[in-house]
Amino acid sequence: MAKTVPVREFRTKLSELLSDVADRRDHVLVTRNGKPAAALVPIDEYEALEETAEILSDSVTLAQIEAGIAELARGESVTLDELRATWPSVVRAAER
Secondary structure, eight states: OOEEEEHHHHHHTHHHHHHHHHHHOOOEEEEETTEEEEEEOOHHHHHHHHHHHHHHTOHHHHHHHHHHHHHHHTTOOOOHHHHHHHOHHHHHHHHO
16 A cells, blocks of 8 residues: 655655655655645565556557457467477577
């Protein structure tokens, strides 16, 4: 659960709050006039959110993901061992 702090407190405790987020992976919700105004989250979570937003906004990528899920549902998949047997040079190159 995120720690909620008013913007005035956020300003005075920025260094401490930043350490909490970076080191302990806390979340900080900053309020202005009692209403949420911003959030401070660990950088890797922010980057993951950005990547997810990018994927969700790309209709081609979404279609490819949906097609892959449908293939899995139909049982149209191969094991890694099957892939290695069929395409050994490709698998070796990918594993480098």
